[in-house]
Amino acid sequence: MQAAFETSTFIKEYFQENRDYFQEQLLSEAVNVRDKIEEILLIGNIDLLNNAQKLVVYVMDQSDKDVRAFAKQEGIAWATHSLTLTFKLEWVQAIRRTLWKLLNKFVDEQDLEYDASDFFTLEKQINDQLDQFLNTFFICYSDYKDQLLEHQKQLVENLSVPIIPITSDMCILPLIGVLDDHRARIIEEKVFTAIDELHIETLIIDLSGIAEMDGAVIDQFLKMIDGTTMMGCKPVITGLRPEIVRHMVSLGITFEDRAITSGTLQAAVKRYTSLDK
Structure with missing residues (x-):
């Protein structure tokens, strides 16, 4: 199994072939968010489903740079439009669970054999990437929100002293x-x-x-x-x-x-x- 998972090309190809399955499972996992997908798209032009697939690809690539950059982009977008953080947390955790379902399906279909060491290595790689995304997202969201609040404070102060x-x-x-x-x-x-x-x-x-x-x-x-x-x-x-x-x-x-x-x-x-x- 380790050799198979190290060959990220095979995994990404499998993911591309099973996008519909991934989306269906994701929507079933994210019960509270799925009804807000269209609303979030209208409010902030944020395509949750497309972005979920982007994140999965970055995680599969083990691309720290792409994961962090994407998290910063998402953090600023959510802060700008004051979108609910609980929805974001539920959405990312749903992505995590759905990704594991997809990988389990991949293992079963390929009839791969693996030991505990392989599993825990894979688990650490994937969850570390998703945790890094969440940490960077929340830090960026908080920092940008603070900047917006400071800007609004300065604006109010200037308006309150109209010389x-x-x-x-x-x-x-x-x-x-x-x-x-x-x-x-x-x-x-x-x-x-x-x-x-x-x-x-x-x-x-x-x-x-x-x-x-x-x-x-x-x-x-x-x-x-x-x-x-x-x-x-x-x-x-x-x-x-x-x-x-x-x-x-x-x-x-x-x-x-x-x-x-x-x-x-x-x-x-x-x-x-x-x-x-």
Whole structure:
């Protein structure tokens, strides 16, 4: 048997001749996945049946390079389209069981004799290749998913700090939603970078969309205002809501000597654009 299995050409030829048998057995093994084959093809243009046959050929060839490359390709595809990992695991395990059925059929039909040593050698070769595929797939899936999440995080952070140019040296920073300590630090970083890169001389910060700021956030915000001034940019605060003003007064905090305040964004824009003319 060992000599027969070492001759991969014979095995691959047998596999090619029995593709229909392999596919039929695979579909019977992968009970939960078989109903999702068309859906996965539509969502990610991933042909599970064709890819299963590719994987079997790579495993039979004992091609580490092809197995790893294919696993990376599959990992990125599944991560990109957020396909369910449980389906992938069930599918590969079904491929494993089906491949062993096919090899058993091959041995029976060829009437080959083999000993335990031959069997365990074959078992290790095949299962090591399939395990390598799974390990590489999951690592690549996880890494690519992390990259996507980081990209989305950066996108959200950029959208949450929309610094909008009004003139060549004046910008608006409209803030909305919840302003916590983490977001305040992101805003500070984005503001300092924008002042440096865009040469901003006047930054109008509109807080009309912020309903609440706790003491720690107010303190962080004031530090940002001080840093803005130190960089030669004039901060203008607009849209302070009564709730925030009352909270600042109770804490004994004020923007006095730190920034100019204006009731509305519209009034501040009108005032400072007219000064440029």
